[in-house]
Amino acid sequence: MVALLHGSAIKKFRSFCPKSGREGGENLVGFFSDRSTAAYRRAAEAVQAGNPTTEQREMNERAAKVAGTNSVGSDARAAKEGRLLPRK
Numbered sequence: 001m002v003a004l005l006h007g008s009a010i011k012k013f014r015s016f017c018p019k020s021g022r023e024g025g026e027n028l029v030g031f032f033s034d035r036s037t038a039a040y041r042r043a044a045e046a047v048q049a050g051n052p053t054t055e056q057r058e059m060n061e062r063a064a065k066v067a068g069t070n071s072v073g074s075d076a077r078a079a080k081e082g083r084l085l086p087r088k
Helices: 008-016 037-049 053-066 071-081
Strands: none
Touching: 008 037, 037 053, 037 071
């Protein structure tokens, strides 16, 4: 569901989420960060390169905890160990 905030609702939202910096009437979809497979791969590559943002580091930590041999969890664990292979 997409929500829009106008007028006094945005003021209440800003007090709840001061980092928003948004003006009234803007779509909140932009607040949800990218959680695609490609985003997790970019996070793993940034972790291995040693220059991840805080969000990328958190994404990689979360993915590394995923059990199994799925590509997201495997990439995250490999990046933490410095053995992430380049994309094919």
